[in-house]
Amino acid sequence: MTDLTQMEERIAHLTRTVEDLSDIVARQEREITRLARRMQMVMEREAERELDAGGAAVLADQKPPHW
Template sequence: MRRLEEQISHLTRTVDDLSDVVARQETKIAMLTRRVQMLIEREAEREAGLGGQVVLGGDERPPHW
């Protein structure tokens, strides 16, 4: 009987620990989702402000090459 009580106690602690981890992950995922959405919106505004122009980065070749 004592062995079962110890196992239950251990499993209860493990479940509580995992629940805390999942709660922290949920908070982090929500924050990252908001940041990605903000970046998407910012990029859409930037592209709209360019009026359809193509902006090349450092190593990119122009589309006609």
Template sequence: MQERIERAEEQIAYLTRMVEDLSDVVARQETEIARLTRRLGLLLEREAEREVDGGGTIPLADQRPPHW
């Protein structure tokens, strides 16, 4: 009986560690996604400004359809 309890405690400790490790990974990914999202937004704004400054119009993807 004692062996079963020890084995269960080992498994709980292992699973707890794994959950903590995965939580750390998710937290890092969340930070990275937020950073990349901000950078993408800045790049899209910069490109739109370049198109307008170059004599272009608002990029077609950013225009509302005429029926709106």
């Protein structure tokens, strides 16, 4: 096997690896987006529940009182 053939095979392997990793990252991005939406819905639902129970509105960007 010539050096050129070995380099071509190595490049093909690395190209395939990069494509695989790109697919994985794209899938993870979709999953993170989906989970962030669901988390936002949960937080909104909990804030509504707090208000319905007579409590104050929960503000996610406020530090807890012990900080």
